[in-house]
Amino acid sequence: MLSEYLKFAEETAREAGRLTLDYFLTDEARPEFKGDDTPVTIADKKAEQLIRSRIAESFPDHEIVGEEYGASDGDSTHRWIIDPIDGTKSFVHGVPLYSVLIALEIDGKVEVGCAYFPALDEMISGATGIGAFWNGKPCKVSDEPNLDRAVCAHIDTAYFGKNGKGEPWERLQKEVYYNAGWCDAYGYLLVATGRAEIMLDPVMAEWDCGPFPPIFKEAGGYFGDWKGNEGKIDAGEALATNAHLKDIVVKTLAGK
Secondary structure, three states, X not given: OHHHHHHHHHHHHHHHHHHHHOOOOOHHHOOEEOOOOOEEOHHHHHHHHHHHHHHHHHOOOOEEEEOOXXXXXXXXXXXXXXXXXXXXXXXXXXXXXXXXEEEEEEOOEEEEEEEEEOOOOEEEXXXXXXXXXXXXXXXXXXXXXXXXXXXXXXXXXXXXXXXXXXXXXXXXXXXXOEEEOOOOOHHHHHHHOOOOOEEEXXXXXXXXXXXXXXXXXXXXXXXXXXXXXXXXXXXXXXXXXXXXXXXXXXXXXXOO
């Protein structure tokens, strides 16, 4: 059954992604700003509506939570977690690193995840016991064991200090080989496919990272919070690494 859910997530993400491309690099991508000063566009809203409609049609008993339209009612064991455009700031500035994120949580554990990058036509996906995939082919994290040779992807560096995590960030970024910014979910794709070793976010909602626990588990890496708790999407923060570096990254962030 997980393979059916995975196929559904991949197909739905591609369909929603094609919709966003109708607005990408056009005047219609001009944003409004929500109460927390984050941008939202007509493409965010229409893509989430499309995803919700497809879920309701195919799995009417399942719950849904999404960034733009909140949580549905119900007490199903199955809950879809969606972000119609992760990286809306990239989207509105014409940067092709934004993505459509879809995950399925079953009995409180994310079992299926998909992240599609429409402007790049690039996808990572995975499901527990089935594997992790990059554009349909198996993917895995890197084997780099040394922190001083690791590539660390990240978002706006100001976010770390603004959210009380400036010191951990300063410790880590001084230890790695190279820091690469403007990533959003694309940083997690880079780690899952072995092209970077670390990605971290100081602030993270569950829809921002829903797909990643099964993808990283199956790709041989780690996804969870900064303390080393694997699979957490509700910690308000996120960290992904390869298996070799997980412990040293967690210790560096903690100042140990």
